[in-house]
Amino acid sequence: MQPNAAEPTGTLTIRTLAMPADTNPAGDIFGGWVMSQMDIAGAIAAVEKVQGRVVTVAVEAMTFIAPVKVGDVLCVYTRIERLGTTSVTVGLEAWVRRNRLDDRQKVTEARFVYVALDEQGRKRVIGGAPAG
Secondary structure (H helix, E strand, O other): OOOOOOOOOOEEEEEEEOOHHHEOOOOEEOHHHHHHHHHHHHHHHHHHHHOOOEEEEEEEEEEEOOOOEOOOEEEEEEEEEEEOOOEEEEEEEEEEEHHHOOOEEEEEEEEEEEEEEOOOOOEOOOOOOOOO
16 A cells, blocks of 8 residues: 555546435545445455455455545545455555546555355355465
8 A cells, every 4th residue: 555645556446426425424424435435346356356256354454544525536446465365355545536626635545355255155266366
């Protein structure tokens, strides 16, 4: 993760608009809503990487840097950081576009871990993953 990066790192995976229904009494978007959007984006990246079903097993790190406001376009960028035997670690950055303009600001960064599952919902070995 790059705390002071001027540009997003990774692939733009999800974009959504922060709406009034997602705010706390102070008018900021709930951190849980942001975390949910990041989990969705991370799962998309993990599914593409492992070519199958995944579940979230851990949030290894999550840092809230700045608040998200109503009307911000939340953009979540993903990158695969580690591919294990049954798990994949995804690095995520959430950036906002204020007032739907080009003014971009990083608001959150995180690292989520997903485990690949088979059709019966059991852990499965990821094809091409290193042994051990």
